[in-house]
Amino acid sequence: NGTSRDRLRIAIQKSGRLAEPARALLSACGLSWRESRDKLFCYGESLPVDLLLVRDDDIPGLIADGVCDFGVVGRNELNEQAGARQSIGLPAAYQELRALGFGGCRLMLAVPEAWQWSGPEQLQGTRIATSYPAILAQWLQEQGVQASVVELSGSVEIAPKLGTADLICDLVSSGATLAANQLKPVQTLLESEAVLAGPVRRFEDQRAQLAAMLLRRMDGVLKLKDSKLLMFRAERATVAELTRLLPDAEPLTTLAGSEEGPLSLQTMCHGAVTWQRLEELERAGAQGLMVLSVERSLA
Ligand code: ATP
Ligand code: MG
Incomplete structure (x- = not known):
């Protein structure tokens, strides 16, 4: 929707791995809000930039619908939803504007420990459990391999033990969850981290200047991160x-x-x-x- 607004709205995770680092990054950019951590909406005080606190899954859609102007979300989630849109013929609605350097993880294939991994061709005819069906399907297609994608919304790592899949495709950071389920990571599909996502269309109102200022400050903060x-x-x-x-x-x-x-x-x-x-x-x-x-x- 093309409604004109003179305030910028940023969606971040309400609670979870990206919630605190996202707030810290935006604070470092000089933003502040009337505190209301348990509410959905935080009204910007130092600048006309408001926060919407949501589930990370909702962030790409909020940008696509024009409800929010920016979002801080994992590249895994953004690419998955972009892939899902693409697979049903919808045009691209959001884009990755900056990589933010936190929330790092990998989307990986993991197989039972007893498997000898010899490469993607080994996946022919297997069943793979994942919460990232679009990214996985696209990758399988690139590899020229036919496998069935079993979509699960959580606890993907127990699927091989339950017999609902032969292997999994899931996010890995330390690998501890995999090891606890007698699985081993064998192939990376995506290197992920938190990103700043924005719409593909340009702002044509007050938001254009605000967005440019925010990006410039963010670049300053990101560049100095370990400096x-x-x-x-x-x-x-x-x-x-x-x-x-x-x-x-x-x-x-x-x-x-x-x-x-x-x-x-x-x-x-x-x-x-x-x-x-x-x-x-x-x-x-x-x-x-x-x-x-x-x-x-x-x-
Ligand atoms: P929400 O309630 O917002 O839907 P969630 O359970 O989907 O929360 P989190 O577990 O907080 O989300 O993860 C958010 C993001 O953190 C992931 O999408 C991913 O980009 C990143 N991340 C980093 N390391 C990991 C990991 N080991 N497992 C899962 N996600 C990770
Ligand atoms: Mg989620």
Whole structure:
């Protein structure tokens, strides 16, 4: 529906794995709401951006129907519903705008531990239980394999034991659930994480500017996620070696320093700065190492 609105509405999971990280990300983008965690709707205070708290399954549909403008949802859920739409001839209604770096998991095939996995052709004629029938069906088609897809909404991992399927296609993060059910993962169909989803159509009202601002802030937050500002002193002669130890950092900037004596250096490091790395840098000649958190950046 093309109703014009001057407030932006974002759907996030009400409770579950993506609920807290989604709120934290949006807070870091400068959004705040009149707290009402147990309600469905949170009214935006700092900006005209409201939250709708829903089940993750409902998020793609809310975007498709124009009820919400954005959503934070797993790529697995988004692609599944996009695939389901496509398979019944509906046009694409949403798109992945940003990968958000949390909620990471894989959609995988898992077989009974006793199986010797030799590749997709082994699936010919099998029954595969899954909550992701569209993604699985599409993948099977790409592999040129015929297998029957048994759609289950939950507890997919017990299907082989119950005899309702030979193997499963399910989300895996640690693999503990699979192991507890004597299954082993053998093939990845999708690398998933939480994503920001939005409509395929453009906003033609106030929402366009709001959406652009939100995306720009989000890019700033995502870029800084693991970034730290690193400050230290070092003799000129050690700079080459220190630079080699910082492949994930920006080029070193010299802050000050006389002709002789140590240089004062700083750099933004985008990878994790562990104690071990600091100790390595120290051994290579860095002195007075300081690691600073970066609050915000529009770079
Ligand atoms: P809802 O009540 O909102 O429908 P849910 O049970 O469907 O909740 P969660 O279990 O909270 O959803 O998972 C939400 C998303 O978290 C998944 O769609 C997936 O993208 C991601 N995720 C990360 N790791 C895992 C995992 N090990 N198992 C399931 N989902 C995972
Ligand atoms: Mg769900």
